Amino acid sequence: MKLKGAEIFIRALKQEGIQTVFGYPGGVLLDIYDELHRSDITHILVRHEQGAVHAADGYARASGKVGVVLVTSGPGATNTVTGIANAYLDSIPIVVFTGQVPTALIGTDAFQEADIVGITRPCTKHNFQVRRVDELARTIHEAFHIARSGRPGPVLVDLPKDVMQATTDYEPSTPKEEEPVQPPRPASGKALYVLDLIAESRRPVLLTGGGIVLGRASEELRQMARRTKIPVTSTLMGLGAFPASDPLWLGMPGMHGTYYANMALSNCDLLIAIGCRFDDRVTGNLETFARKAKKVHVDVDASSINKNVMVDVPIVQDCKEALRSFNKLLADQNFTVSDEDRREWFDMIDEWKRNVPLSYCPSDEVIKPQFVIETLCNLTKGKAIITTEVGQNQMWAAQFYKFDEPNMFISSGGLGTMGFGLPAAIGAQVAFPDKLVVDIAGDGSIQMNIQELATAVQYNIPVKVVVLNNGYLGMVRQWQELFYEKRYSQTDMTYAPDFVKVAEAYGMLGVRAVKPDEVEATLRKGLEHPGPVIMDFRVAREECVYPMVRPGGSIQEMALGREMIN
């Protein structure tokens, strides 16, 4: 069957089971958009290409499926770079298709030409330029396979215009199955050794990360933790994989982690890290990080192991596989731990929890941002999909919203991309039209991709945006307050649009709360509204996120308030 490149493109996407594409058209993409017009693939027209990538990323994080982006050449392609780098650092499976000038013009500085393959080489898992139409279908299937296999990540496919117009004999090829990942299995001796370490250990801790969410291993994690009675702390990326309502839950560790998670890490004698990569925001000073502990590290990516933290037992394996083999061994050995065995450790942790719970100073005068999130958590019973922007809003969301299920907390962890939350919420909502999706934003971040409100309105994607509006770039201001003697250099954002009017101008609902007693009613009104909403909360301007570990400091040395920072 003779088909045009553009037709093959659509067929290959459909073969991969793709129903939704986030994109923005342009000159070199006209053939594809013409075919798209005829197909039943849903195309969400964003308002900026960065928004398309974050939306596909949010879609992927919420659904576990590969997100797809389609953008034009030159500026369309370069606008995706931040989104791609964001997905790369958080290992999110997306495939980005970029238009390209015709092959004969490549390298001539043609109109809207950019070497996007060269530009994105260091921030994609892999990228391709399709030079011949007969390579097109195979390359597309290969791209999807690479994006979702092993440690997932973004893949870019560059499509020159003439390749889309050329015809070739098309034989539908079978897309590569999502085969179970098979990195080297640990000698079962290694797993047995881990069990011995657990048996000998008096103060074990499980540290889990995004790998548990991406690897769909949260059931296996719960099983292992409960059987071995090991307390669990999870990085930002792994929140929800272990339920916050479980007594073994320690909260998030690290720079803004809970006191008790950081103390547990600093005092444990066995650290079992699974699917995390020891980011500097988690470990603080590497010299003092968990220095009393024997360390086990399970990760699907060999390059994550012994990169930052040197471990005693490295296991290169998919998290789910590894947890399954631990659980099987535990069952085979009829492994049990009595409460008595853990008494001393649980007592220590309980004392830390009692002495320094996660808290803030409530106020009747001004809205505390933490109070907004607590109220949101109560009203939604912890069941909403939460996306965040980056900064204080993100840390408060991670601290005060209690996640019991994976794929519910969607946040830019590695790259820390302001402007991520709104388009990511749109993507998550497209994946789950019937779930409640809330973007927790700051007044700075929301302005970075605010144009996507139009996307939400156009497709009636009912995302709820909670703006914690303090008129500052709050996290940078916090560092300036604490480490730069309150010299607020370029962090005052008092000049901002009226977000209620912005909402109205886009054709959506805008509501506002300025006093603490208005918070609940405002949230109710916003959450119950059937369409997209902005809720503008005028919060305490100079509230800080605590606990806080000084950058580069030891994680057991936490400031719990302003007076303790030095």
Next chain:
Amino acid sequence: MEKQKKEHILSLLVNNKPDVLARVAGTLGGRGYNIDTLCVDATLDPKISKIILSVYQDQAAITKIEKQLLRLIDVHSVSELTETETVMREMMLVRMRLTEKNKADIALIIDTFRGRVVTMNGDSCVIEITGTKADIERAIESLKPLGIDDLARTGIVALERIK
């Protein structure tokens, strides 16, 4: 792990495609590692190229580099070649200005390093010398005072003595 920096030779099997060398170079360069020597050509299978490169780093850095290179889709294998298990050679072409005074000395050096004259053109000649990296460096030192016009070195090629 060994903290001491020394020269490490890595041998990579990669897909023989346009941007693969850029990916390999970017993986090292992006992390601040310099490639000191580099030698690339196709293997018996024209779809696969072998890259031999050397990096001056400590063992910990080399281990990280190997792991990062293995993440590249186009890289099939990475192995570190050790001096005891590997034959290593480098080739150099040197163009010398010939004078009545230096001819005899140059001939002696060519003889010492078992090199040969590849071409001679009136008052200049191009010499080929093959040897270990140390041999090549000694040859350069010996030839320098006699007037080197220009030179080109292949960088290290290396092959395991047995499979």
